[in-house]
Amino acid sequence: MRGIFTTLFLAVFLSTVFLAAPARAVLPDEILKDPALESRARDISRNLRCLVCQGEDIDESNAELAGDLRRLVRERLVAGDTDAQVVEYLRQRYGDYVLLKPPVTGETALLWFLPASVLAGGFVAVVLAVRRKRRH
Amino acid sequence: MKRFLPLLIFLALCALLARPLLTGKDPSVLPSALVGRAAPALPGGSLPAGNTVIVNFFASWCVPCAAEQKVLESLKGSADIYGVAYKDKPPAVKDWLTEHGNPYKRVDFDGDGRTAIEWGVYGVPETFVIDRGRVVYRHAGPLTAMQAAREIVPLLKGGAR
Numbered sequence: 001m002r003g004i005f006t007t008l009f010l011a012v013f014l015s016t017v018f019l020a021a022p023a024r025a026v027l028p029d030e031i032l033k034d035p036a037l038e039s040r041a042r043d044i045s046r047n048l049r050c051l052v053c054q055g056e057d058i059d060e061s062n063a064e065l066a067g068d069l070r071r072l073v074r075e076r077l078v079a080g081d082t083d084a085q086v087v088e089y090l091r092q093r094y095g096d097y098v099l100l101k102p103p104v105t106g107e108t109a110l111l112w113f114l115p116a117s118v119l120a121g122g123f124v125a126v127v128l129a130v131r132r133k134r135r136h
Numbered sequence: 137m138k139r140f141l142p143l144l145i146f147l148a149l150c151a152l153l154a155r156p157l158l159t160g161k162d163p164s165v166l167p168s169a170l171v172g173r174a175a176p177a178l179p180g181g182s183l184p185a186g187n188t189v190i191v192n193f194f195a196s197w198c199v200p201c202a203a204e205q206k207v208l209e210s211l212k213g214s215a216d217i218y219g220v221a222y223k224d225k226p227p228a229v230k231d232w233l234t235e236h237g238n239p240y241k242r243v244d245f246d247g248d249g250r251t252a253i254e255w256g257v258y259g260v261p262e263t264f265v266i267d268r269g270r271v272v273y274r275h276a277g278p279l280t281a282m283q284a285a286r287e288i289v290p291l292l293k294g295g296a297r
Contacts, residue, residue, distance in 0.1 A: 051258035064223075065258055068249050093256040095169030 025062045032074050041074045044086055048073070049100050057100055168274035169256055175266045176254040178220060180244035183266055188292055190217040191264040192240070193252060195224045196232035198260045200278035207279045208239035214292045215265075216241040222260045223249050265291045 026045075032038040042059060048069065050061035058066040058073075069090070076086045090098050102108045170176075175183060175191070183189055192208060194201040208217055219240035221229045229243060246252055255264070258276070265273035265288060273291055275283065 065249070068253060072250075072253060091169070093169060093253060094258070095256070 025060055025066065026070060027067065030067070030070055030074065032078065037074070037077050040083055041070070041077055044073050044077075044083055045070055047087070047100050048090060049098050051094060051098065168271070168276075170264070170271045171274055173271055174269055175264070175271050176251070178218060178244045179246055179251055180218075180242055183218065183269065184216070185269050188215050188265065188267045190215050190288070191220065191255075191266060192217055193220045193222050193246075193255070193257050193260050193262045195222045195260045196228040197224065198222075201261045202232075202236045204261050204278040205236040205239060207281050207284050209237050210281065211284055211288060211292070212239040212241075214289065219243040220251060221245050222252050222257070223247065263288075267291065 026042075032041060045059035046057050048058045050056045050058045050063055050066040050069075052063040052065050053061050056066075058069045072090075073086055076089060081089070087099070096102055096105070096108075102111070104112050178191070183191070190208075190211060192204075194204070211217065217239050219242070221243055224245065224247070226245065229245075233240075233243070244251070255262075256274075261278050263275045263279055264271055273287065275287070279288070
């Protein structure tokens with residue numbers, strides 16, 4: 001009997017943990033009537049950094065500026081901008097920092113390529129070490 | 137030589153990581169995309185084309201802005217300061233300026249925060265120096281007297297005024 005309860009509890013607990021949708025900050029009056037546009041707005045928002053909280057995207061941030069930016073993104077979409085144009089509009093004003101996925105530039109090259117090159121370097125070192133040991 | 141290689145790598149990494157700590161750069165201060173570009177318009181009209189001017193975003197509900205007013209007062213003799221009241225209402229701004237001092241040549245109202253977005257502002261106060269229509273300097277957060285003397289005053293002397 002206890003076993004069943006434990007299993008049941010675990011099932012409920014795990015499903016609340018893993019199936020729950022992440023909390024979003026989008027307010028009902030911000031949501032567009034056109035579901036296609038709204039879903040594009042969501043996708044764009046998820047890649048834009050909230051500049052006040054800096055660790056959150058504007059889709060999940062409750063900061064006032066994030067709300068203003070969400071509204072701006074929707075306005076531009078309604079006006080007929082492509083996704084890229086909307087992102088570029090904000091990048092012109094807030095710089096690359098507003099993008100949660102920074103573009104590859106001289107400044108960010110280290111960020112993008114260091115992990116892979118460290119891994120490759122480690123692999124080469126291991127191969128060399130193994131070879132040398134075999135020779136001895 | 138080979139024996140010291142890990143040590144050398146470690147020291148190089150230390151140097152790389154120590155640099156931002158020792159130079160005292162605040163990582164939460166963001167670079168402005170606007171520096172070097174034409175200044176966006178203000179709600180109350182364009183800025184004078186010939187002069188070096190200061191644009192300051194503030195609000196009566198903003199606590200650090202009150203501390204900044206004294207610093208702006210000290211700058212208003214060297215350049216015209218254009219204030220932009222961010223998400224604020226005229227009566228509140230009027231009272232606040234009476235209380236904390238009014239260094240502004242003109243105060244514009246940015247009720248919905250749209251002008252601030254055009255300027256890449258992410259919070260008040262923020263201060264810009266505009267030289268002949270171009271943004272040459274941006275400071276986010278309240279200006280201290282030292283920052284004003286060190287960073288803003290030299291820019292004003294170089295201007296047309």
